[in-house]
Amino acid sequence: MPQTAAITRMTGAGAPPRLSSFANWADRHFKWLLVAPAVLLILALSIYPLLFSLVVSFINYDFQVPGHAFVGLKNFERVVFDPVARWSLLLTALLSGISVAIEFVLGLAVALAMVRSFPGRGVVMSILIVPLFISPVIVGQAWTLLLQRPFGPTNYILGALLGQEVTIGWLTESPWLYISLVVADVWQWTPFMFVILLAGLTSIPPNLYEAAELDGVNAWQAFWAITVPHLAPMMLLALTFRLLDAIRMFDTIFIMTGGGPGTSTYTASYYLYTVGFTQFHLSQATAGSWLFLIFTALVVTLLVRRLLKVETA
Amino acid sequence: MNDRERRDFEAGLAGEVDAFMRGESTRRTFITRFGQMTGLLAASGPMLSMMTDWALAQQASELADPSTPLGQAQAAALKASSEGPADGSAFRAIEAAKQYSGVTLNMTSEAGLQALDPRNFSGPMLEKLTGIKTNVVELAWPDLYSKAVAEHIATSGAYDILDVAPMWTPSLADGGVIQPLDDYIAKYMNKADLEDYHPLYKALPTYKGKIWGLFDDGDIFALYYRKDIFEDPKLVEAYKAKFNAKLEPPKTWEEYAQVAQFITDQLAPNVYGAGHFRKAGSPGNQFDFLQQFRANGGQLFDGDMKAALASDAGVKTLQNMIAANNASIPGNNELDAVSLWAAFLTGKVAMIYSWPPSGRMAANYSQSAAAINFIPQSQIAGKVGYAVVPGNPEHATGFNKALSADSANPDAAFLAMQWMTSPPVSLARVMLPYALRDPYRLSHFRSELYAGLFPSAKEYLANLNASANVGLLDPIMPGAQDYFLSIDRMCTAVWAGADPKASLETAAKEFDETTDRLGVDSQKAFYAEFLKLPGATADNTVEKLGLAVTL
Numbered sequence: 001m002p003q004t005a006a007i008t009r010m011t012g013a014g015a016p017p018r019l020s021s022f023a024n025w026a027d028r029h030f031k032w033l034l035v036a037p038a039v040l041l042i043l044a045l046s047i048y049p050l051l052f053s054l055v056v057s058f059i060n061y062d063f064q065v066p067g068h069a070f071v072g073l074k075n076f077e078r079v080v081f082d083p084v085a086r087w088s089l090l091l092t093a094l095l096s097g098i099s100v101a102i103e104f105v106l107g108l109a110v111a112l113a114m115v116r117s118f119p120g121r122g123v124v125m126s127i128l129i130v131p132l133f134i135s136p137v138i139v140g141q142a143w144t145l146l147l148q149r150p151f152g153p154t155n156y157i158l159g160a161l162l163g164q165e166v167t168i169g170w171l172t173e174s175p176w177l178y179i180s181l182v183v184a185d186v187w188q189w190t191p192f193m194f195v196i197l198l199a200g201l202t203s204i205p206p207n208l209y210e211a212a213e214l215d216g217v218n219a220w221q222a223f224w225a226i227t228v229p230h231l232a233p234m235m236l237l238a239l240t241f242r243l244l245d246a247i248r249m250f251d252t253i254f255i256m257t258g259g260g261p262g263t264s265t266y267t268a269s270y271y272l273y274t275v276g277f278t279q280f281h282l283s284q285a286t287a288g289s290w291l292f293l294i295f296t297a298l299v300v301t302l303l304v305r306r307l308l309k310v311e312t313a
Numbered sequence: 314m315n316d317r318e319r320r321d322f323e324a325g326l327a328g329e330v331d332a333f334m335r336g337e338s339t340r341r342t343f344i345t346r347f348g349q350m351t352g353l354l355a356a357s358g359p360m361l362s363m364m365t366d367w368a369l370a371q372q373a374s375e376l377a378d379p380s381t382p383l384g385q386a387q388a389a390a391l392k393a394s395s396e397g398p399a400d401g402s403a404f405r406a407i408e409a410a411k412q413y414s415g416v417t418l419n420m421t422s423e424a425g426l427q428a429l430d431p432r433n434f435s436g437p438m439l440e441k442l443t444g445i446k447t448n449v450v451e452l453a454w455p456d457l458y459s460k461a462v463a464e465h466i467a468t469s470g471a472y473d474i475l476d477v478a479p480m481w482t483p484s485l486a487d488g489g490v491i492q493p494l495d496d497y498i499a500k501y502m503n504k505a506d507l508e509d510y511h512p513l514y515k516a517l518p519t520y521k522g523k524i525w526g527l528f529d530d531g532d533i534f535a536l537y538y539r540k541d542i543f544e545d546p547k548l549v550e551a552y553k554a555k556f557n558a559k560l561e562p563p564k565t566w567e568e569y570a571q572v573a574q575f576i577t578d579q580l581a582p583n584v585y586g587a588g589h590f591r592k593a594g595s596p597g598n599q600f601d602f603l604q605q606f607r608a609n610g611g612q613l614f615d616g617d618m619k620a621a622l623a624s625d626a627g628v629k630t631l632q633n634m635i636a637a638n639n640a641s642i643p644g645n646n647e648l649d650a651v652s653l654w655a656a657f658l659t660g661k662v663a664m665i666y667s668w669p670p671s672g673r674m675a676a677n678y679s680q681s682a683a684a685i686n687f688i689p690q691s692q693i694a695g696k697v698g699y700a701v702v703p704g705n706p707e708h709a710t711g712f713n714k715a716l717s718a719d720s721a722n723p724d725a726a727f728l729a730m731q732w733m734t735s736p737p738v739s740l741a742r743v744m745l746p747y748a749l750r751d752p753y754r755l756s757h758f759r760s761e762l763y764a765g766l767f768p769s770a771k772e773y774l775a776n777l778n779a780s781a782n783v784g785l786l787d788p789i790m791p792g793a794q795d796y797f798l799s800i801d802r803m804c805t806a807v808w809a810g811a812d813p814k815a816s817l818e819t820a821a822k823e824f825d826e827t828t829d830r831l832g833v834d835s836q837k838a839f840y841a842e843f844l845k846l847p848g849a850t851a852d853n854t855v856e857k858l859g860l861a862v863t864l
Contacts, residue, residue, distance in 0.1 A: 063458070063462045063463075063484075064484055064791050064792060064795075064831060065830070065832075066488055148644060148647050150643045150644040150656065151644075167643060169646065169647065171592075171647050172592075172646045172647050172805075172808065172809060173809065174809065254594075257593060258592055258593035258594025260593020260594065260801075260802070260806075260809075261593055261646075261806055262593075262802050262803070262805050262809065262816075263802055264806075264809065277455055277456075277459065278455055278794060278798060279794060279795050279798060280455075280458065280459055280462075281830075
């Protein structure tokens with residue numbers, strides 16, 4: 001019956017139409033036509049701005065200084081010799097390194113705890129990954145509300161627990177403000193580590209553990225001999241992705257400390273934002289972005305090479 | 314085409330025919346549908362825009378109950394615009410603007426509360442009176458400058474009316490972003506209305522002898538204090554016993570810290586002597602430093618345009634500010650302007666100095682608008698007194714309405730600006746409960762309608778006027794935001810324990826770098842222009858120039 005129906009429809013359809021030369025050409029290059037919009041979009045939205053920004057970093061493009069004269073390396077020089085820029089780069093490395101390390105350890109611990117099934121696991125997992133879906137601005141605001149004196153409850157709760165008045169300036173006093181920023185970041189992004197590492201853990205064949213158990217291997221030895229080697233590519237992947245994101249830390253700092261006190265919580269992103277959008281020195285900010293991009297690329301290359309090496313092995 | 318390509322082609326064709334007969338998508342139907350979808354997407358943008366325009370057009374001007382002072386002010390504005398007096402700027406603007414019916418004016422506004430007036434009140438009313446539509450473009454505060462410049466560079470003509478901070482006037486004027494208004498004023502305005510500005514504000518939009526905007530927001534700092542605490546007999550007696558002086562609003566910054574510390578010592582943790590918005594990036598630091606520094610005799614630059622911050626006046630200012638911080642509510646250095654308002658309104662703080670909305674919020678007037686309900690209800694209504702900030706208060710930013718040089722409808726845009734800032738219309742605007750525009754005309758300060766907004770409104774207005782008489786202007790020159798940023802960094806570093814003298818030197822170095830970047834000679838010329846304005850220094854306030862206004 002289906003064959004009859006097909007024949008009937010074929011008769012009704014008549015002979016295939018003759019294709020024009022354009023249609024012929026279009027048909028032969030159909031795959032290129034399909035990808036053309038995406039390629040053009042990428043060129044327009046990525047390559048052009050990138051090239052334009054490169055040009056801007058060598059000219060005067062400043063909303064306070066008229067004209068667009070060629071200034072050579074002056075914009076780069078301003079960034080390199082700006083102590084605030086150097087500090088912001090160092091702080092970026094420190095904050096992102098510490099945050100990601102803590103997130104990794106916590107994420108791995110939670111993933112190991114959650115890898116086996118138990119009643120309510122689904123609910124617990126859902127709750128655990130909620131912070132991942134919250135905008136960093138909201139996270140910053142929430143932590144500000146918790147920590148900011150005199151309205152935030154943190155000091156009050158700590159005071160009640162310790163039995164004495166607590167007057168910590170969580171957002172203005174060193175080292176507490178750095179701890180606050182790390183805590184906010186860890187709270188939001190530990191679930192990211194957890195999700196990736198859990199996926200890695202579940203892909204390790206259980207028979208390896210069974211065999212190890214039969215051989216009398218204890219849990220600690222199994223962790224180092226089986227879990228870590230098998231999980232290593234996922235670990236590196238999670239660390240790479242998270243580190244790339246962490247070095248762009250901006251939102252929580254913008255909300256929680258405003259970069260202060262002084263310039264003590266300026267990260268590279270915050271520095272570039274301030275130079276570009278508070279002071280309107282756009283070409284200096286662009287030059288700084290390129291320098292920052294180079295630093296980031298070095299880190300990424302290192303990590304990706306390492307990742308590929310692990311995967312090949 | 315070789316054999317393999319031919320086979321591939323025919324196989325593809327056969328597959329296409331088979332798919333066609335099965336009723337599945339072919340390349341042709343795919344392309345057709347893709348084209349349809351793209352067309353639909355292209356059409357949906359304008360359609361959505363039209364629908365939004367229609368929805369906005371349905372929004373009538375938001376008018377208050379006619380029996381209230383605000384309702385009466387709005388009715389008066391409407392009457393002055395439609396019936397006259399015929400020589401009034403409001404009436405003349407409306408009459409001349411009717412020929413531009415159907416034109417849409419794009420006007421920038423700081424995002425949030427500032428945009429509510431043109432969206433809900435003045436914009437719809439202008440359309441009703443003239444047929445001119447307004448499109449309010451909400452921008453973050455720094456973008457009011459950067460977007461204006463960017464659109465000018467792109468010659469997009471995106472904006473007609475610009476809300477700008479007065480400090481940006483020289484840059485925008487010299488950069489050709491805004492155009493002078495002198496000819497428009499001569500053509501359309503009743504010049505007597507220019508005399509209605511408080512002298513501190515009148516000259517603000519003037520640069521190199523021309524007028525570059527119409528001033529529109531009297532952002533003068535004032536001191537708001539708890540009368541019930543300052544009049545408490547026990548406290549008055551204790552203060553007298555300790556300092557042999559009357560407990561009253563402080564006149565100097567030393568007294569301010571002393572009074573704040575006394576109240577904190579007496580009433581904490583229920584009430585603290587003072588509170589300030591000192592958070593980094595919150596503009597309280599720069600404004601407070603500038604007002605105290607200049608009141609202490611400090612000069613921002615010396616004759617060679619070198620920063621003069623690292624002086625005795627600078628050290629004294631920071632020491633006074635530290636003393637005030639120590640006498641303040643815990644977490645003082647973490648507060649922004651809104652948090653400080655919350656602390657004051659909930660009765661935790663006895664004194665604050667801030668922008669004029671503080672007084673309207675303290676009286677619970679602002680909170681009558683749903684838009685401003687994020688501010689807590691005032692628990693101190695009826696207990697608040699007003700005083701001039703010790704020394705000289707800062708006129709902290711303010712706004713000019715400026716005419717974009719790229720406007721396609723400059724006459725219509727100017728007329729809209731003239732109408733909005735005219736005495737009767739601006740009065741109705743500054744009386745809006747959600748308004749962040751504050752009184753700036755003499756007719757505002759003298760308005761019986763405004764005085765009827767809340768029980769102590771008359772004293773509130775008198776204090777704003779008295780504050781403007783001795784007020785100081787923010788530096789109006791290119792690089793102002795860089796200088797401000799340096800002050801903010803310096804202050805917050807000092808609050809965190811940095812040495813005041815060393816911090817002043819760091820800020821001075823940053824000042825010099827900014828000056829060098831912008832050109833020493835040109836900055837010197839800008840600064841010289843600024844110093845001509847009343848209120849540029851503590852030695853040439855409106856009062857010291859003999860121009861003080863008495864109501």
